[in-house]
Amino acid sequence: MNRPAVKLASRRRVLAAALGLTAASMAPAWAQRGSPVMRIIVPFAPGGGNDVLGRQMAHGLSEMFKEDVIVENKPGAGGNLGTEQVVRASAQSNTFLLGHTGTVSINPVLYQNLKFNASTDLQPVAMFASSALLLVVPADSPIQSVQQLADALRKEGSDMDFASSGTGTGGHLTGEMFLQTLGAKAVHVPYKGTAPALADVAGGQVDFCFSVIPAAMAMIKGGKLRALAVTSPKRMNLLADVPTMGESGVRELKGFESTLTYGILAPKSMPADVVAELERKILKVAATSDFQSRLVVEGAEPMLGGSADYGRRIQEESRKWGEVVKAAGIAV
DSSP states (O other), rough: OOOHHHHHHHHHHHHHHHTTTHHHSSSSSSHHHHHOOOEEESSTTTHHHHHHHHHHHHHHHHHHHOOEEEEEEEOGGGHHHHHHHHHHHOGGGGGEEEEEEEEIHHHHHHHHSSOOOOOHHHEEEEEEEEEEEEEEETTSOOOHHHHHHHHHHHHHHOOOOEESSTTTSHHHHHHHHHHHHHHOOOOOESSSSSHHHHHHHHSSSSSEEEEHHHHHHHHHHHSSEEEEEEEEHHHHHHHHTOBBGGGGGOOGGGOOOOOEEEEEEEEETTTTTHHHHHHHHHHHHHTSSSHHHHHHTTTTEEEEEOOHHHHHHHHHHHHHHHHHHHHHTTOO
């Protein structure tokens, strides 16, 4: 009969070890208020960018406020399974969502039969980071710049293609927005993940790809991929020598931007005072130099904003990507 309690204690000890916390630092804050342990649901598999950023925030909250914060991965259906779990959670469960542009802004316009409405069933708490994508081609490709890629795509009879980590992902929609902006065509080749997509780009089977930055860095350093541009509005600290799309010299790409926003959301039923308290704590953690330096290593940048700011950002991204999805005729 005691097995569940033993398992829970064991999981918490493993979490403490993983985050480098002592038994004392794991203690009392939530328990003193009679609240359950705080849980952050990451709606993707362990090891990816969403998981890393979610765990960094959990680690920061645990260390700064001496509270027990557990990260749980709930992958599936492009992030919809984990998102739905938080939507259905009660306010007493102390369950929150690691929000990402894909799950809260793209999926609602991409998937036709969702069992929830992210804009009405969740409430934003705070945003803390953004990440750009990296336009890459094979290292031995004759294409040396975005201008040359644009010229090749617009050339009559062009049969170029681009890879992504899957239909409806940020890389896919960024590629579609790039083509729509240029008035060009290319064949989309979806893969089951970033690694196989980049492997085929490096091998020359696919012409180009908009990739998350950490996944592409090793292959760039290893001489297998060439970085042409980042999709952020300004150059990134991690890739200071790589121009932005707006700096490419292609007139149509002036102001081109594709960034993915990360934040924390709560069930709609979560009391306002709980949301306000967590908002304050997230922003305090995200403002520290230690947290921000960790973001840079992961190819991300700080983007701090409270509940209202994050809500506006979600709506802006929903409109932006909704137009891309509609123009490309994408449906999942």
